[in-house]
Amino acid sequence: MTRRLFLLLLGNRLALAGLLVLAVLAAVAVVGPWLAPYDPNAVDVPGRLAGPSWAHPFGTDNLGRDVLSRVLVGARVSLQVGFVAVGISLTAGLLIGLVAGFYSGAADALLMRTMDVLFAFPAILLAIAVLAILGPGITNAMIAIGIVYTPIFARIVRAATLVVSAQLYVRAARAVGAGDLRILLRHVLPNIAAPVIVQTSLSLAFAILAEAALSFLGLGVQRPDPAWGRMLAEGRDFVSQAPWMGIFPGLAIFATVLAFNVVGDGLRDALDPRQRSVIESRGQG
Amino acid sequence: MARFLLWRALQTVVAMLGVSVAVFLIVQLVPGDPIRLALGTRFDEELYQAMRARAGLDQPLLTQYGGWLARAVTGDLGVSFRSGEPVTRLLLARLGPTSLLAGAALAVALAIALPLGIVSAVRSGSLVDRIATGFSQLWISVPDFWSGIMYILLFALLLGWLPASGYVSPLDDPVRAAHHLVLPAMTVGLISGSVLTRFVRSAVLEALHQDYARTARAKGLSRWQTVRRHVLPNAWISIVTAVGLQLGFLLGGVVIVEVIFEWPGLGRLAYDAVVRRDYSLLQGAVLAIALMFLVVNFLVDLLYGYLDPRVRRR
Numbered sequence: 001m002t003r004r005l006f007l008l009l010l011g012n013r014l015a016l017a018g019l020l021v022l023a024v025l026a027a028v029a030v031v032g033p034w035l036a037p038y039d040p041n042a043v044d045v046p047g048r049l050a051g052p053s054w055a056h057p058f059g060t061d062n063l064g065r066d067v068l069s070r071v072l073v074g075a076r077v078s079l080q081v082g083f084v085a086v087g088i089s090l091t092a093g094l095l096i097g098l099v100a101g102f103y104s105g106a107a108d109a110l111l112m113r114t115m116d117v118l119f120a121f122p123a124i125l126l127a128i129a130v131l132a133i134l135g136p137g138i139t140n141a142m143i144a145i146g147i148v149y150t151p152i153f154a155r156i157v158r159a160a161t162l163v164v165s166a167q168l169y170v171r172a173a174r175a176v177g178a179g180d181l182r183i184l185l186r187h188v189l190p191n192i193a194a195p196v197i198v199q200t201s202l203s204l205a206f207a208i209l210a211e212a213a214l215s216f217l218g219l220g221v222q223r224p225d226p227a228w229g230r231m232l233a234e235g236r237d238f239v240s241q242a243p244w245m246g247i248f249p250g251l252a253i254f255a256t257v258l259a260f261n262v263v264g265d266g267l268r269d270a271l272d273p274r275q276r277s278v279i280e281s282r283g284q285g
Numbered sequence: 286m287a288r289f290l291l292w293r294a295l296q297t298v299v300a301m302l303g304v305s306v307a308v309f310l311i312v313q314l315v316p317g318d319p320i321r322l323a324l325g326t327r328f329d330e331e332l333y334q335a336m337r338a339r340a341g342l343d344q345p346l347l348t349q350y351g352g353w354l355a356r357a358v359t360g361d362l363g364v365s366f367r368s369g370e371p372v373t374r375l376l377l378a379r380l381g382p383t384s385l386l387a388g389a390a391l392a393v394a395l396a397i398a399l400p401l402g403i404v405s406a407v408r409s410g411s412l413v414d415r416i417a418t419g420f421s422q423l424w425i426s427v428p429d430f431w432s433g434i435m436y437i438l439l440f441a442l443l444l445g446w447l448p449a450s451g452y453v454s455p456l457d458d459p460v461r462a463a464h465h466l467v468l469p470a471m472t473v474g475l476i477s478g479s480v481l482t483r484f485v486r487s488a489v490l491e492a493l494h495q496d497y498a499r500t501a502r503a504k505g506l507s508r509w510q511t512v513r514r515h516v517l518p519n520a521w522i523s524i525v526t527a528v529g530l531q532l533g534f535l536l537g538g539v540v541i542v543e544v545i546f547e548w549p550g551l552g553r554l555a556y557d558a559v560v561r562r563d564y565s566l567l568q569g570a571v572l573a574i575a576l577m578f579l580v581v582n583f584l585v586d587l588l589y590g591y592l593d594p595r596v597r598r599r
Contacts, residue, residue, distance in 0.1 A: 014422075117303035121575050122537025125555065129571050132559045133314045209428055213541055216430045217556060229430070236434050236545070240442045250431030258426035265422075 015266025021259035029076040036069035040226045049242040059244035061234060067244060070226035071252050077227045078256060081142050081211040081220070086203045088146025090196070093153020098184055100154065101161025112158065115151035123148045123206070124213055131219045138227075141220040145210045149203050156199050160192035167191075194271040201264035205257045212253045228253045289590060297583045301576060305357065308572040309350050312340075312564045319564040323366030336366065340565065362569040367561050372569035375554065380573070382452055383550035386473070386543070387535045389466050393474025394481050394531065399524075401478075402485025407512055409490060417482055424479030429538055433472040433545040440468060450547040469546040473538040477531050484527035488520040495519070521592045529585035533578050 028035065044064030052059045058067035096115065100108040118126065130144035164170060165188065173183050214220035215229030223230070228249040235246030312319050320336045321328065340363055341349045356363070362372035405417035441449035448465050455462040492498060493516055501511040540552030547553070555570035557563075 113299075113303065116300060117307055120300050120304050120579055121307075121571070122533050122540070122578060124537040124540055125552075125571060125574055128540065128555060128559055129311055129567065132562075132564070132567055133311060133316075135316070205426065212428055213430055216541070217544065219559070229428075232428075232431055232434065239434055239438050243438050246431065246434050246438075250428060250435070253428050253431060254426055257428070258423065261426050262422065 012266040012269060014262045015269075018259040018262035018266065021255060022263060025075055025079065025256055025259070028072055029079045032072040032075050036066070036072045038066035038069045040065060040069040040073040041224050042066070049238065049245075051242070052244055058248040059242060061231070061242070061245050062238055067231070067248055070231055071228070071248050074226040074228045074231065074249065074252065075256075077138070077221055077225065078208050078211060078253070081138065081145070082204045082208040082260075084142045085145035085207040085211070086149065086200060088143065089149035089153050089203060089207075090200060092146070092150040094157055094196070096150070096154040097157025097159075098161055098188065101158040102165055102180070102184060102188065104162075108158070111154070115154045118147070118151045124210060127210055127214060128217070128219065131214065136219040136222065138221050138225075141211055141214050144214070145207050148210065149207065152203070153196070153199060156195050157192060160195055161188055164188050164191045198264060198268045198271055201260055201267050205260035205264065208253065208260065209257055290587070293583060293586045297579055300579055304572065304575045304579065305354055306350070308568050308575065309353055311568050311571065312342075313346065313349075315564055318342075319562070320366055322562045323564065325562075336364075339364065340366075357572070362572070363565050365563055365566045367563040367566065372566055375566065376551065376569050376573050379549060379551045379554045379570075381454070382548055383536075383539055383543070383552065383574075385455070385466065386469055386539050386548060386550060387532070389470035390473035390477060390535050390538070391528070391532070393470050394477035394535075395528070397475065397478035398481030398485050402482045403489050403512065403517070405482070406486045406489035406493060407508060414486075417486065421479045421482040421486075424476055425483075427476060429472050429476055430541045430545060432475070433469070433542055436468045436472060437545075450545075452546075452548050469539075469542045469548055472542050472545070473535055476538065477535055480534070481524075481527055481531055485520070485524055488523035488527075489516055491523075492516040492519045518592075522589060525585055525588050525592060529582050532581045532585075536574050536578055 033040075042065060044060065046064065047056075047060050048062055048064040050056055050060045050064075056066050056068065058071060061067055061070070096111050100111045121129070127141075127144040127148045130147055131140055134140035134143060170183060170187050173187050178186070211220055212227070212229030212232070215227040216233045218230075218233065221227035221230050231249040232246050232253075235242070235244075235249065238245050315322070320333060320340065320342065324333060324336075337343055341352050344352065353363075360373050362376070364371055365375060368375075401417045401420070405411075405414040408414055437449045440447045447467050449468075451465055453461040453465050489512070493512075497519075498511055498515055501515045502508070506514070536552075539548075539550060540555060542548065543550045543553035544556050551570050551574055555567055555574070558567035558570055
């Protein structure tokens with residue numbers, strides 16, 4: 001399945017471009033600090049608010065820090081928060097969705113009604129409320145975003161588990177004496193992977209946007225660490241004098257989110273045959 | 286229809302109760318004493334004890350929740366831990382600006398999504414379709430807090446066409462109010478419109494592929510007649526669902542946009558409450574926005590009944 005999926009993704013030019021952007025981003029996240037031409041936190045007051053030049057291709061900020069270096073180092077923060085937050089949502093959503101879908105009854109009702117309550121809050125507002133309780137900071141931002149996106153994973157996993165649990169092979173496994181855990185791990189989990197993989201990719205885009213929004217509001221990554229959202233917030237106060245302070249971190253967020261979105265769409269097309277057939281028929285139409 | 290309405294109303298009330306528990310817990314879960322935190326350097330033992338008693342924080346948890354809920358139902362959400370003003374009064378003052386912004390943003394979103402989504406589905410594979418799909422794909426990925434700042438830079442600072450921030454009530458000066466509304470509504474509306482364009486396109490495309498659409502074409506109806514008479518009435522259900530979901534995004538989106546454009550709405554109030562550690566006010570603002578979201582979704586469900594006779598008969 002992995003090979004087929006990879007080949008299908010390679011056949012989708014947009015998804016392929018998205019994958020390339022993500023590969024570059026991952027490389028930047030790993031080697032960003034060494035790639036950065038300057039120390040991202042080095043203050044140079046005489047050189048403050050300087051426009052893009054050969055020495056500073058993205059210009060300098062209000063403290064004379066090199067914007068390019070800060071954008072490069074900020075990639076690590078964005079990706080780290082995105083992956084950890086989605087990891088939290090995915091783990092919690094899988095556990096909740098599997099239990100709710102597989103056991104049904106009271107556990108299902110209790111878990112899913114709790115998820116419904118979380119769903120009743122606009123995502124960013126819920127993240128702000130969670131951060132109000134936990135306090136600002138990068139770790140708490142990851143937890144907050146993780147909590148916010150748990151219900152969507154739980155719903156998707158539950159729906160897929162309900163369908164898979166009713167399949168003949170699951171009943172056959174039970175008939176030959178397989179335990180719940182074995183059935184869940186060996187039969188249910190591999191068969192609900194497709195929608196979960198698609199949602200993971202799309203959620204990474206949302207999580208990166210959410211982290212940037214929280215850092216923009218001053219609730220995520222704290223000064224002086226470079227984070228794209230934080231840089232945008234600082235750039236906002238100097239938008240007329242030094243628009244580059246906001247333009248470049250914004251472009252970085254945009255490119256990252258776009259890449260995750262097109263890869264997510266590509267995965268959906270590749271993994272969901274119904275959707276794929278619709279798309280193919282559109283191509284023919 | 287009555288049974289459907291009653292069932293949805295009951296579900297909404299249950300969801301509201303769940304939301305009330307979650308919102309109530311905000312003050313309880315704050316590490317440390319929320320009133321001590323809010324008072325900060327203004328701490329005074331007498332004032333502190335009075336505020337604790339007034340907020341009911343000296344009672345057992347369940348009693349506190351019961352009392353809080355009973356008061357909340359009558360519109361009493363306590364007083365701001367910071368300013369001492371009634372939370373309900375502060376919320377009501379912000380409800381108008383937020384509703385105006387969310388409504389205007391939704392209008393922008395629909396004005397883009399409906400024509401673009403319908404045309405791109407009907408002319409699937411054409412240049413218009415590719416432009417619409419490209420716009421949708423790109424704008425979904427644009428952070429609203431970035432596009433907002435870029436609009437300020439372009440339309441307010443460089444071109445000088447529109448004010449950079451602030452709010453004017455339409456009751457005081459409708460023209461200036463509209464000027465102040467354009468940029469924030471455009472910031473949220475364009476992003477929301479890009480998401481909706483996808484939904485409209487796929488709903489119309491799906492209906493276009495149904496047998497009844499093919500039959501209508503076979504009977505000799507033109508493509509647009511088929512769309513108007515057969516496709517759109519069937520696609521509305523999916524579109525209305527998507528609009529309902531988008532309202533959640535809109536209400537969330539206004540939090541950030543209100544901060545950027547200094548718009549005195551509920552989102553800005555919630556943000557200020559977090560910054561000032563005014564947890565009773567945060568509780569009220571979060572409750573108000575979540576309830577607005579639930580009520581809007583309930584109203585969307587009522588629309589289903591109107592749009593789809595099958596729902597009415599259930």
